Amino acid sequence: MKIHRHLIRCTGLGIAVLFLLLASAAFAAQKPVSIPEEIEWTWEVRPPHPDPKLPNVLLLGDSISRNYFPQVTKDLAGVANVYLMSSSTSVGDPRLPRQIREFAAMEHVPFRIVHFNNGMHGWDYTEAQYKAAFPEFLHTVRSLVAKDGALIWATTTPVKPRAFNGATNNRVDARNAIARSFVDALHIPVDDQHSLMMQHQDLYQDTVHFSSAGSNLMGDQAAAMIRAQLRD
Numbered sequence: 001m002k003i004h005r006h007l008i009r010c011t012g013l014g015i016a017v018l019f020l021l022l023a024s025a026a027f028a029a030q031k032p033v034s035i036p037e038e039i040e041w042t043w044e045v046r047p048p049h050p051d052p053k054l055p056n057v058l059l060l061g062d063s064i065s066r067n068y069f070p071q072v073t074k075d076l077a078g079v080a081n082v083y084l085m086s087s088s089t090s091v092g093d094p095r096l097p098r099q100i101r102e103f104a105a106m107e108h109v110p111f112r113i114v115h116f117n118n119g120m121h122g123w124d125y126t127e128a129q130y131k132a133a134f135p136e137f138l139h140t141v142r143s144l145v146a147k148d149g150a151l152i153w154a155t156t157t158p159v160k161p162r163a164f165n166g167a168t169n170n171r172v173d174a175r176n177a178i179a180r181s182f183v184d185a186l187h188i189p190v191d192d193q194h195s196l197m198m199q200h201q202d203l204y205q206d207t208v209h210f211s212s213a214g215s216n217l218m219g220d221q222a223a224a225m226i227r228a229q230l231r232d
Contacts, residue, residue: 032094032133035124037165042087044103045069050081055112057226058083058144060100062090062120064157064193064218067209071219072115076226083107090122092133097140110146113226115191119156119175120208123166131178138182150229153183154222155194160207167208191225193218 043066050056057080059065059072066086073082085103089096096118118137122130145151155176159167176194183190196217197203203214210218 032092032129034093034095035122037088037121037124040088042089042099043084044086045084046107047073047081047083050109054079054081055230056081056083056109057113057115057230058085058111059222060085060114060116060141060144061118061154062086062088063209064120065115065117065154067215068219068222071216072223072226075220075223079227080112080230083109083111087118088121090125091118091137092122092125092129097136100140100144104144110149111144112146112149113152113229114141114144114149115152115154115222115226116141117154117156117193119172119179120159120167121165123171127171127174127178130175134179134182138186150232151183151188152191152222152225152229153179153188154191155180157193157197157210157218158201160201160204163207165208189225189229191222193221196221 043063057072057076059069059082063086066084069082069084069086076082085100087096087099089099125133142151156172156179158169158172172194180190197210197214200210200214200217203211203217205211205214209215
């Protein structure tokens with residue numbers, strides 16, 4: 001039996017989906033609290049003239065995704081309408097699922113592909129809180145895709161020592177492992193941006209973000225993953 005990689009067409013995933021729903025309910029019961037950062041922001045972009053004949057693709061993430069969004073848009077010109085929702089609100093913050101739902105209601109379009117990551121903020125939340133919150137985050141992201149849609153999860157990229165936002169590579173690795181345990185269970189394809197940028201540590205712009213050249217590399221890889229899913 002051929003097992004497709006994306007969520008909506010996978011078979012035998014009832015138990016994993018049930019696990020996500022139960023974990024989300026348990027997280028909700030814990031009454032999570034919002035821990036705002038000093039600077040809070042959201043950044044959303046829609047195509048100025050979306051082509052109704054093309055599929056809609058969403059990049060959902062933070063400033064890392066925002067930086068490689070232009071290259072993805074360039075690479076997928078004539079292939080897909082590319083949208084962006086990026087935010088400083090992190091996994092663990094109860095505002096994030098609400099913001100995603102509000103974005104979906106505002107745009108009101110079906111997404112064929114949602115390429116998502118949210119890993120470079122929220123370092124005041126513990127890894128245990130991150131793990132408890134991830135199922136609800138994943139469930140909310142899943143609600144964005146159309147009936148024939150698919151998800152792609154991107155790993156969080158490495159940081160330099162003494163990153164300005166409190167991140168460390170040990171914590172990045174831990175959160176990537178937590179997230180991967182959930183997405184692997186649902187056979188969601190993984191865009192390993194972490195491994196890519198471990199090979200290009202000469203391209204940092206600061207302790208967290210990469211230069212235009214680095215962002216373009218990330219965008220090229222993300223676009224290639226999206227193209228592959230559109231053909232699947």
